Amino acid sequence: MIDDVAVEPAVDANEPPPEGPPRRSSAVLLGVLVAVLAFPLVVALIALRRPHWYPLLDMAQTEIRIRDVATGHPPLIGLAGRIGPFGPGGGSHPGPLSFYALWPAWKIFGGSAYGMFVSTVVLDIVAIGLALWMALRRGGRPVLLAMFVVLAVLLRAYGAYLLTLPWNPYLPVLWWFVFVLAIWSGMPLADIGMHAGAGLAVLTVTFTFFACGWIGGGDAKLAAATALWLGFEQLLNYLTIASLLGGVLTLLILRFRLMPLPALLANQEWAKRLHRMDAGVPYGIALAIAALWVYSDTPFMKSLGM
Numbered sequence: 085m086i087d088d089v090a091v092e093p094a095v096d097a098n099e100p101p102p103e104g105p106p107r108r109s110s111a112v113l114l115g116v117l118v119a120v121l122a123f124p125l126v127v128a129l130i131a132l133r134r135p136h137w138y139p140l141l142d143m144a145q146t147e148i149r150i151r152d153v154a155t156g157h158p159p160l161i162g163l164a165g166r167i168g169p170f171g172p173g174g175g176s177h178p179g180p181l182s183f184y185a186l187w188p189a190w191k192i193f194g195g196s197a198y199g200m201f202v203s204t205v206v207l208d209i210v211a212i213g214l215a216l217w218m219a220l221r222r223g224g225r226p227v228l229l230a231m232f233v234v235l236a237v238l239l240r241a242y243g244a245y246l247l248t249l250p251w252n253p254y255l256p257v258l259w260w261f262v263f264v265l266a267i268w269s270g271m272p273l274a275d276i277g278m279h280a281g282a283g284l285a286v287l288t289v290t291f292t293f294f295a296c297g298w299i300g301g302g303d304a305k306l307a308a309a310t311a312l313w314l315g316f317e318q319l320l321n322y323l324t325i326a327s328l329l330g331g332v333l334t335l336l337i338l339r340f341r342l343m344p345l346p347a348l349l350a351n352q353e354w355a356k357r358l359h360r361m362d363a364g365v366p367y368g369i370a371l372a373i374a375a376l377w378v379y380s381d382t383p384f385m386k387s388l389g390m
Contacts, residue, residue: 104109117232122209126343128244129205153187200250211258283312305366310375326374333370
């Protein structure tokens with residue numbers, strides 16, 4: 085006779101553990117922290133309801149582009165910027181993403197100028213929530229609380245009003261933390277430190293060159309930002325290629341300046357500036373080409389199988 089034996093069901097090793105009080109309490113803490121940071125933005129939003137706001141300059145341009153999102157002529161470039169001569173021949177900031185991101189809430193609130201305030205606050209709160217959630221996922225409650233303190237200090241420094249403005253310099257401020265945390269979530273902390281070290285090292289050297297008048301400030305910042313992405317692994321290749329391309333570019337431009345300016349370019353401001361003997365050399369072209377040259381060998385591209 086065989087006695088009945090109770091057999092426990094098999095446990096799947098890949099099955100996540102059941103949610104318990106710690107996970108629920110972390111979710112509650114996350115919600116409370118988001119609410120605390122969102123409160124001053126909501127208060128500012130209520131205060132801005134009256135009197136009616138009439139956007140001017142960049143804000144007016146922003147609303148015009150938002151109005152075009154659902155039309156037959158959607159925006160394809162960003163706001164007009166101080167890029168080249170001011171006016172019809174000037175340049176624009178790349179990317180119309182902000183117009184599309186602002187459009188839904190703006191439309192829900194009647195397509196009014198006030199709707200742009202609402203859209204901006206909605207995007208800010210989403211960025212706060214994502215940043216805190218990613219901090220919690222990455223490092224638990226200590227990192228969550230640290231990120232909360234950082235965001236609280238930032239909100240206090242900028243002020244709630246500035247972070248309600250749908251303007252290019254302020255829209256990405258909170259989203260920058262989401263971007264950084266997204267990178268941190270996919271990279272070991274040691275690798276992040278090495279990339280930061282590469283960017284700092286290049287920034288130190290290039291700004292020394294800038295102080296000596298050898299290169300422009302924009303070239304110094306571009307090289308440092310590129311080194312931040314490449315890290316030490318590809319830094320030597322990048323600097324070698326950039327130096328060689330920079331030398332070739334310098335020889336070509338010097339040769340161009342010894343020639344009469346072609347009639348086709350006689351009315352182009354950028355060509356006339358480049359043709360002047362006392363003007364600098366735009367090394368940014370060489371730096372950009374060198375970065376694209378080595379970028380396919382970076383861990384980011386290799387992780388995508390490219």
